Amino acid sequence: MYGRNWSFRITWFRILMIIFVLIAAAAALYRFVYGLGAITNLSDEWPWGLWIGFDLLCGIALAGGGFSTALVVHVLHKDKYLPIARAALLTSLLGYIIAMVSLFLDIGRWFNFWRPFFYWGFHSVLFEVFWCISIYTTIQVLEFGDIFFEKVKFPALKKILGYLMTPLLILGIILPSLHQSSLGSLYIVAIDKLYPLWWSMLIPFFFVWSAFFLGPAMVTVEGTLAARAYGRDPELPVFQSLTKMTMWMMIIYFIVKMIDLNYRGVFGMAFNGSYESNMFLIEMIVFILLPIFMYAIPSIRTKLWGVVTASLLVVVGVVFNRMNVVFTGMAKSVGGSYFPSIWEFLITIGMWSALALAYLFIVENFSILPKEEHTHSTHTNYGTGFQA
Amino acid sequence: MSKGVLVDVTRCIDCKSCMVACKVWNDLPSRKTEFSNDLDAGSLNSDTYTVVNNSISENGDEVIWRFVKRQCMHCLEPACESACFTHSFVKTKEGAVIYKPTVLDQDYCVGCRYCMIACPFDIPAFQWEKAFPYVEKCTFCYDRTQQGLQTACAQACPTGTLQFGEREELLAEAWQRINNNPKYIKHVYGEKEYGGTSWLYISDVPFAQLGFKTEVFNRPVTEKAIPSLTWQVLKWTPFIFVGWGALLTAMRAYTKRRATVHNEEELYGPVDPKE
Ligand code: SF4
Ligand code: SF4
Ligand code: SF4
Numbered sequence: 268m269y270g271r272n273w274s275f276r277i278t279w280f281r282i283l284m285i286i287f288v289l290i291a292a293a294a295a296l297y298r299f300v301y302g303l304g305a306i307t308n309l310s311d312e313w314p315w316g317l318w319i320g321f322d323l324l325c326g327i328a329l330a331g332g333g334f335s336t337a338l339v340v341h342v343l344h345k346d347k348y349l350p351i352a353r354a355a356l357l358t359s360l361l362g363y364i365i366a367m368v369s370l371f372l373d374i375g376r377w378f379n380f381w382r383p384f385f386y387w388g389f390h391s392v393l394f395e396v397f398w399c400i401s402i403y404t405t406i407q408v409l410e411f412g413d414i415f416f417e418k419v420k421f422p423a424l425k426k427i428l429g430y431l432m433t434p435l436l437i438l439g440i441i442l443p444s445l446h447q448s449s450l451g452s453l454y455i456v457a458i459d460k461l462y463p464l465w466w467s468m469l470i471p472f473f474f475v476w477s478a479f480f481l482g483p484a485m486v487t488v489e490g491t492l493a494a495r496a497y498g499r500d501p502e503l504p505v506f507q508s509l510t511k512m513t514m515w516m517m518i519i520y521f522i523v524k525m526i527d528l529n530y531r532g533v534f535g536m537a538f539n540g541s542y543e544s545n546m547f548l549i550e551m552i553v554f555i556l557l558p559i560f561m562y563a564i565p566s567i568r569t570k571l572w573g574v575v576t577a578s579l580l581v582v583v584g585v586v587f588n589r590m591n592v593v594f595t596g597m598a599k600s601v602g603g604s605y606f607p608s609i610w611e612f613l614i615t616i617g618m619w620s621a622l623a624l625a626y627l628f629i630v631e632n633f634s635i636l637p638k639e640e641h642t643h644s645t646h647t648n649y650g651t652g653f654q655a
Numbered sequence: 656m657s658k659g660v661l662v663d664v665t666r667c668i669d670c671k672s673c674m675v676a677c678k679v680w681n682d683l684p685s686r687k688t689e690f691s692n693d694l695d696a697g698s699l700n701s702d703t704y705t706v707v708n709n710s711i712s713e714n715g716d717e718v719i720w721r722f723v724k725r726q727c728m729h730c731l732e733p734a735c736e737s738a739c740f741t742h743s744f745v746k747t748k749e750g751a752v753i754y755k756p757t758v759l760d761q762d763y764c765v766g767c768r769y770c771m772i773a774c775p776f777d778i779p780a781f782q783w784e785k786a787f788p789y790v791e792k793c794t795f796c797y798d799r800t801q802q803g804l805q806t807a808c809a810q811a812c813p814t815g816t817l818q819f820g821e822r823e824e825l826l827a828e829a830w831q832r833i834n835n836n837p838k839y840i841k842h843v844y845g846e847k848e849y850g851g852t853s854w855l856y857i858s859d860v861p862f863a864q865l866g867f868k869t870e871v872f873n874r875p876v877t878e879k880a881i882p883s884l885t886w887q888v889l890k891w892t893p894f895i896f897v898g899w900g901a902l903l904t905a906m907r908a909y910t911k912r913r914a915t916v917h918n919e920e921e922l923y924g925p926v927d928p929k930e
Contacts, residue, residue: 299786300786301786302783302784302785302786302787302788303781303783303788304783304784304785304788305784309783310783311698311699311700311701311771311777311780311781311783312777314768314771314772314781315768315772338903341907342903342906342907342910343906343910344907344910344911349922350922353923370767373767374765374766374767375765375766375767375768375781375782375785375787375788376762376764376765376766376787376788376789377765377766378787379741379762379763379764379765379766380765390736390737390882390885390886390889391737391738391739391740391742391769391885392738392885392888392889393738393739393740393767393769394740395889395892397740418925433907436907437900437903437904437907438900440899440903441895441896441899441900441903444895444899445892445895445896449889449892452885452888452889453769453772455884455885455888456734456737456738456772456773456881456884456885457772457773458775458877458881458884459775459868459871459872459876459877460772460775460871462872463872468884468887468888471888493926497926499926533872536872600871601777630925630926631925631926632925633925634922634923634924634925635923635925635926636923636924636926637922637923637924638922638923638924
């Protein structure tokens with residue numbers, strides 16, 4: 268521990284990311300002044316694009332690590348997962364902030380953003396999403412406050428937060444469970460627009476369930492990245508013991524999906540050779556079945572490369588699923604075409620760079636990652652070539 | 656009483672008077688169009704609440720031309736209303752589905768465009784080019800019907816294609832025309848689709864051939880109102896909130912007894928990047 272000094276090492280890679288953030292900030296400013304049409308390729312056919320599909324839906328899904336870890340560590344008290352608890356909380360918080368920022372960027376009349384707090388369209392799924400996300404982000408900030416005040420000493424506040432922690436933790440699991448599922452329910456209205464391989468009355472279940480099993484995979488991937496970046500030992504035993512839960516949850520996901528397709532009589536559509544069916548098959552085979560098998564086979568699961576590859580597949584798979592819902596599944600019925608403009612991409616890149624920078628700054632200044640037993644683990648079996 | 660409009664496709668001559676009347680009454684700017692071979696009027700947009708498009712099909716040697724006016728259907732249970740989380744769309748008791756920011760000057764809309772995703776007919780249009788855009792669509796001439804006038808488009812229609820009146824009466828009338836004249840297809844489009852709409856269509860050419868949404872993904876369009884589907888899921892929210900919350904609290908309390916206390920400040924530390 269080195270007291271209250273703040274430090275942030277500057278590397279070329281970080282400078283590059285800072286440049287991305289600055290470009291995105293300038294583009295965002297332009298968008299606020301001149302409107303969405305000026306920099307995006309959105310249209311009446313494609314009212315939602317990259318920012319909603321990727322930054323919002325995927326940002327929130329990737330943040331799923333926060334609530335699944337909170338459930339395991341703080342509700343089930345499985346202490347062996349403590350080493351990853353804070354890192355998961357941090358990523359989750361940053362993911363939600365990205366989602367809020369991209370939502371704010373995306374709404375046309377942004378100065379009205381606070382209206383849903385006062386004009387209740389409670390029959391709207393978006394209403395639930397909006398409330399849950401806002402409150403949950405606040406809760407995560409408070410949870411993080413507990414860590415913040417370890418460094419910035421402010422005993423009175425820390426004590427108050429300490430008392431609040433239990434209700435906050437419980438709320439911090441209920442709210443994300445609710446809105447992860449309602450992000451899926453958003454698409455129930457698209458009954459005759461979204462391709463039947465994805466549209467289902469069960470879509471809320473699929474969304475919340477996948478966000479949940481995504482959690483451990485995400486923790487594994489980012490834990491490995493952080494370990495590489497800082498030349499530390501990855502928490503391999505923790506990653507491994509997480510795989511069992513993920514595997515079973517994915518098996519259940521797959522079974523429910525099959526039952527659902529059969530029940531609605533659209534199972535055959537998965538094999539009709541259309542673009543949608545192919546994307547669906549890729550989603551199921553490469554991103555669901557393959558990781559299940561990798562997790563099931565001990566000789567793969569116990570290796571670092573094995574567990575990381577499988578987890579990466581899970582993470583990419585959930586993103587792929589969200590993309591299929593937002594883009595692939597809607598394409599046929601809405602017509603027209605959409606490909607994000609360069610500015611939409613640049614803003615997205617800028618936001619994720621900001622996330623990476625914030626993560627680096629926070630883990631270097633606050634107690635997020637577990638203390639290393641022997642600080643000089645000079646030998647890490649995967650090299651230290653990558654310097655974040 | 657709930658108003659409606661009956662559109663008899665067999666009577667339309669493609670004069671586009673309704674389009675002009677709509678632009679004039681609602682004070683909408685014109686947009687530059689391009690000539691194309693099919694004389695189509697293009698698609699709806701934020702300056703165009705209604706278009707009349709051509710539909711050409713063949714029946715043996717005979718070429719069949721029909722002209723179909725398109726605008727918001729004013730659903731009886733509108734998906735757009737249920738989707739909006741600021742309640743900026745409302746179904747009025749007169750039948751019109753109106754957008755409060757522009758019709759009533761109640762500016763709550765945040766411009767999230769979920770209404771556009773929700774509408775099964777892809778009607779709402781967004782003012783993409785504006786810095787602070789509104790959503791735009793046919794207002795059912797709410798300002799006129801409030802005063803006992805008929806809609807501008809119905810008033811302008813020279814052939815009686817558009818007939819304004821009580822929805823119930825129009826529906827009866829539609830079936831009467833269908834039953835008295837074998838040329839009509841035995842279907843009133845809008846009677847049941849998505850829970851029914853205030854605008855009703857009858858035609859002598861199958862609706863699918865005219866470009867109406869009758870089938871999607873090889874099944875007929877749903878006759879359930881979309882808001883009812885969402886509500887089936889949404890209504891569980893409070894129960895999940897309470898039930899899941901109780902379960903979590905109980906589990907936490909139960910496992911806590913066995914858990915050891917950790918000093919978290921001992922467990923974690925900042926990373927030293929200089930290593
Ligand atoms: S047609 Fe679309 S915009 Fe019009 S009332 Fe129905 S859902 Fe709303
Ligand atoms: S764009 Fe406006 S009217 Fe449409 S759903 Fe969003 S807040 Fe409601
Ligand atoms: S009812 Fe009024 S707003 Fe709607 S299409 Fe007719 S003239 Fe236009």
